[in-house]
Amino acid sequence: MSSIEVADQTFVAAPGTAVAEILSGTNNWRRWWPDLDLEVREDRADKGIRWTVTGALTGTMEVWLEPALDGVILHYFLHAEPKAPTRNPAAANRARRVAGKTMSFEIKARLEAGRAAGVAPAHTAPR
Template identity: 40%
Template sequence: MDLIEETFLAVDPDVVSAAIREPRFTADLWPDLDLSVFMDRGRDGVRWSATGALVGSVEVWLEPYGDGVVAHTFVRADLTRRGSTTEPAQIDDWRKTAAEHQRRARHAKAVWWGVKDRLEAGRKPGEPAV
């Protein structure tokens, strides 16, 4: 599964960088994954190894843009075999993978919109970043 999700936040990149390091953020975004940081890129984001419902890597890359930041979320992982948190499943039905991809894409967008609402609180459209 290769999933890419992008959200613009009119917020200082350092604030978003701190938010993605909160345990609450990763628990909300990937509740069925066990994560281990393998590359902390500072202000630019974090990459994690993932096990659990998926095995592979997940990443949030923060790209400063205008008066805010574009948060790029990447999931590069395989569904795991039933009963295992580390062995990839053999999927014969592409629809299962497609449905899981779509479910995770919608979930990621909802989580990011929640982060956006929280971090941009009090900012009216057209006003400078918070």
């Protein structure tokens, strides 16, 4: 078991391909996780991405995209050890959970922008 264990999920009313496009942007990675160096272990396209993590942490990270309703559930996982020992493991875990939520909420906000609550996303609207 790793010192840093994060598992979270967020529903995004958008297709997995749209979420994957944002996730594949390496410029986003540095903004979301500025102290981590990520190397793609497996790019699963509209199913997500897996990374090897180095830098402030050593371990693995994954975003798995599970089709659900009219979008996807964005599952975020991080399993890692801090490079330097931490005095407050709970605070370290919380900081990594917040970073994951920041990423998932940014993706959600970008892809759902302009959609009124209760209205089907544009990608599911009848043509």
